[in-house]
Amino acid sequence: MRSELTKVAGTDTIVRLFRGGIEDGWVDGWVIACGDEFVVIEIFDDACRPDGFNCFRFSDVTDVVVPSPRDGFLKRAIAVTGSARQTACGIEPSSIQAILCTGSQNQELTTIHLEEKNPGSCWIGQIQDITDEDVHLTCIDTDGNFHQDTEIYKLADITRVDFGSAYERVLQLVNESYASG
Numbered sequence: 464m465r466s467e468l469t470k471v472a473g474t475d476t477i478v479r480l481f482r483g484g485i486e487d488g489w490v491d492g493w494v495i496a497c498g499d500e501f502v503v504i505e506i507f508d509d510a511c512r513p514d515g516f517n518c519f520r521f522s523d524v525t526d527v528v529v530p531s532p533r534d535g536f537l538k539r540a541i542a543v544t545g546s547a548r549q550t551a552c553g554i555e556p557s558s559i560q561a562i563l564c565t566g567s568q569n570q571e572l573t574t575i576h577l578e579e580k581n582p583g584s585c586w587i588g589q590i591q592d593i594t595d596e597d598v599h600l601t602c603i604d605t606d607g608n609f610h611q612d613t614e615i616y617k618l619a620d621i622t623r624v625d626f627g628s629a630y631e632r633v634l635q636l637v638n639e640s641y642a643s644g
Contacts, residue, residue: 471530473495477491477534478493480519481524483525485578498555499558500521502518503554504516504518508628508629513548515627515629519622520623523578523623552627554626560595560618563575563590563618564590572589574586574626575598575600587602587603588602593618596617598616599613607638607640607641
Protein backbone atom coordinates (compact mmCIF):
# COMPACT_ATOMS: atom_id res chain seq x y z
CA MET A 464 0.00 0.00 0.00
CA ARG A 465 2.77 2.42 0.89
CA SER A 466 4.38 2.02 -2.54
CA GLU A 467 1.03 2.61 -4.30
CA LEU A 468 0.48 5.82 -2.33
CA THR A 469 4.06 7.01 -2.79
CA LYS A 470 3.77 6.46 -6.56
CA VAL A 471 0.79 8.85 -6.85
CA ALA A 472 1.98 11.44 -4.30
CA GLY A 473 1.86 14.91 -5.83
CA THR A 474 -0.21 13.83 -8.85
CA ASP A 475 -3.87 14.52 -9.65
CA THR A 476 -4.84 10.86 -9.06
CA ILE A 477 -7.54 10.57 -6.42
CA VAL A 478 -7.19 7.55 -4.13
CA ARG A 479 -9.58 5.75 -1.79
CA LEU A 480 -8.16 4.87 1.61
CA PHE A 481 -9.68 2.53 4.22
CA ARG A 482 -8.88 2.32 7.93
CA GLY A 483 -10.89 -0.74 8.94
CA GLY A 484 -11.35 -1.20 12.66
CA ILE A 485 -10.81 2.51 13.29
CA GLU A 486 -13.54 4.11 11.19
CA ASP A 487 -16.30 2.90 8.92
CA GLY A 488 -16.21 3.74 5.25
CA TRP A 489 -13.36 5.35 3.39
CA VAL A 490 -11.64 8.62 2.55
CA ASP A 491 -11.19 9.88 -1.01
CA GLY A 492 -8.45 12.37 -1.72
CA TRP A 493 -5.13 13.29 -3.26
CA VAL A 494 -1.89 11.97 -1.79
CA ILE A 495 0.17 15.05 -0.97
CA ALA A 496 3.21 13.40 0.64
CA CYS A 497 4.40 10.21 2.29
CA GLY A 498 6.80 9.85 5.21
CA ASP A 499 8.05 6.77 7.02
CA GLU A 500 5.02 6.52 9.31
CA PHE A 501 2.40 8.92 7.93
CA VAL A 502 0.66 9.80 4.67
CA VAL A 503 -0.84 13.26 4.02
CA ILE A 504 -4.13 13.23 2.09
CA GLU A 505 -6.09 16.26 0.86
CA ILE A 506 -9.61 14.93 1.46
CA PHE A 507 -13.08 15.55 0.07
CA ASP A 508 -16.09 16.44 2.22
CA ASP A 509 -19.55 14.91 1.76
CA ALA A 510 -20.42 17.60 -0.81
CA CYS A 511 -17.46 16.54 -3.00
CA ARG A 512 -15.36 19.62 -2.19
CA PRO A 513 -11.71 19.60 -1.09
CA ASP A 514 -11.77 19.88 2.71
CA GLY A 515 -8.33 20.16 4.21
CA PHE A 516 -5.63 17.65 5.02
CA ASN A 517 -5.65 14.44 7.03
CA CYS A 518 -2.42 12.80 8.14
CA PHE A 519 -2.91 9.06 8.70
CA ARG A 520 -0.52 6.48 10.12
CA PHE A 521 0.42 3.90 7.48
CA SER A 522 -0.02 1.20 10.13
CA ASP A 523 -3.74 2.10 10.34
CA VAL A 524 -4.38 1.94 6.58
CA THR A 525 -6.03 -1.42 5.80
CA ASP A 526 -6.69 -0.99 2.08
CA VAL A 527 -6.10 1.44 -0.78
CA VAL A 528 -7.78 1.72 -4.19
CA VAL A 529 -5.76 3.59 -6.85
CA PRO A 530 -7.43 5.37 -8.54
CA SER A 531 -10.56 5.84 -6.45
CA PRO A 532 -13.73 4.54 -8.15
CA ARG A 533 -14.93 8.17 -7.94
CA ASP A 534 -11.79 9.73 -9.45
CA GLY A 535 -13.56 10.93 -12.63
CA PHE A 536 -16.70 12.10 -10.83
CA LEU A 537 -14.81 14.04 -8.15
CA LYS A 538 -12.66 15.80 -10.74
CA ARG A 539 -15.81 16.78 -12.67
CA ALA A 540 -17.50 17.93 -9.45
CA ILE A 541 -14.57 20.25 -8.74
CA ALA A 542 -14.70 21.62 -12.28
CA VAL A 543 -18.46 22.30 -12.35
CA THR A 544 -18.64 23.76 -8.83
CA GLY A 545 -15.56 25.91 -9.15
CA SER A 546 -14.05 24.33 -6.04
CA ALA A 547 -10.31 24.54 -5.73
CA ARG A 548 -7.64 22.48 -4.08
CA GLN A 549 -5.71 24.10 -1.27
CA THR A 550 -2.41 24.79 -2.92
CA ALA A 551 0.59 24.61 -0.59
CA CYS A 552 -0.14 22.74 2.60
CA GLY A 553 3.51 22.66 3.67
CA ILE A 554 2.98 19.57 5.82
CA GLU A 555 6.18 17.55 6.20
CA PRO A 556 5.33 13.93 7.11
CA SER A 557 8.78 12.77 8.22
CA SER A 558 7.62 12.44 11.86
CA ILE A 559 4.65 13.29 14.06
CA GLN A 560 6.61 16.29 15.39
CA ALA A 561 7.28 17.50 11.84
CA ILE A 562 3.60 17.10 10.89
CA LEU A 563 2.44 19.12 13.90
CA CYS A 564 5.10 21.80 13.48
CA THR A 565 4.79 22.34 9.72
CA GLY A 566 1.02 21.97 9.59
CA SER A 567 0.42 24.46 12.38
CA GLN A 568 2.67 27.02 10.65
CA ASN A 569 0.14 27.28 7.81
CA GLN A 570 -3.14 26.68 9.65
CA GLU A 571 -4.51 28.41 12.73
CA LEU A 572 -6.07 25.26 14.19
CA THR A 573 -4.89 21.67 14.46
CA THR A 574 -7.08 18.62 15.14
CA ILE A 575 -5.52 15.63 16.85
CA HIS A 576 -7.05 12.17 17.19
CA LEU A 577 -6.12 9.56 19.80
CA GLU A 578 -8.30 6.84 18.29
CA GLU A 579 -6.82 3.91 20.22
CA LYS A 580 -7.31 5.61 23.60
CA ASN A 581 -10.44 7.66 22.82
CA PRO A 582 -12.29 6.29 19.76
CA GLY A 583 -14.60 8.83 18.12
CA SER A 584 -13.05 11.82 19.91
CA CYS A 585 -10.76 14.57 18.72
CA TRP A 586 -9.26 17.76 20.09
CA ILE A 587 -9.02 20.99 18.10
CA GLY A 588 -6.84 23.90 19.09
CA GLN A 589 -3.67 25.93 18.71
CA ILE A 590 -0.34 24.27 19.30
CA GLN A 591 1.67 26.01 22.00
CA ASP A 592 4.66 23.69 22.20
CA ILE A 593 6.00 20.40 20.85
CA THR A 594 8.56 18.36 22.77
CA ASP A 595 10.14 14.99 22.02
CA GLU A 596 7.22 13.28 23.77
CA ASP A 597 4.27 15.70 23.96
CA VAL A 598 2.24 18.34 22.18
CA HIS A 599 0.74 21.22 24.20
CA LEU A 600 -2.60 22.32 22.77
CA THR A 601 -4.90 25.18 23.77
CA CYS A 602 -8.24 23.68 22.79
CA ILE A 603 -11.19 25.49 21.26
CA ASP A 604 -14.75 24.44 22.11
CA THR A 605 -17.67 23.89 19.74
CA ASP A 606 -18.76 27.51 20.28
CA GLY A 607 -15.42 28.91 19.09
CA ASN A 608 -14.06 29.80 22.54
CA PHE A 609 -10.52 28.88 23.55
CA HIS A 610 -10.05 27.11 26.88
CA GLN A 611 -7.84 28.94 29.36
CA ASP A 612 -5.65 25.93 30.13
CA THR A 613 -3.27 24.13 27.81
CA GLU A 614 -3.73 20.37 27.49
CA ILE A 615 -0.80 17.99 27.03
CA TYR A 616 -1.08 14.96 24.73
CA LYS A 617 1.48 12.18 24.22
CA LEU A 618 2.81 12.12 20.65
CA ALA A 619 2.87 8.31 20.73
CA ASP A 620 -0.92 8.30 21.29
CA ILE A 621 -1.73 10.43 18.22
CA THR A 622 -3.15 8.34 15.37
CA ARG A 623 -4.29 11.10 13.02
CA VAL A 624 -3.81 14.86 12.57
CA ASP A 625 -6.07 17.18 10.52
CA PHE A 626 -5.56 20.71 9.22
CA GLY A 627 -7.59 23.19 7.18
CA SER A 628 -11.08 21.65 7.21
CA ALA A 629 -14.16 23.81 6.77
CA TYR A 630 -15.13 23.11 10.39
CA GLU A 631 -11.73 24.24 11.70
CA ARG A 632 -11.91 27.38 9.57
CA VAL A 633 -15.41 28.20 10.88
CA LEU A 634 -14.32 27.73 14.50
CA GLN A 635 -11.43 30.14 13.90
CA LEU A 636 -13.68 32.72 12.20
CA VAL A 637 -16.24 32.57 15.02
CA ASN A 638 -13.47 33.01 17.56
CA GLU A 639 -12.11 36.02 15.67
CA SER A 640 -15.64 37.51 15.48
CA TYR A 641 -15.85 37.52 19.30
CA ALA A 642 -12.68 39.61 19.45
CA SER A 643 -13.97 42.15 16.93
CA GLY A 644 -17.24 42.56 18.75
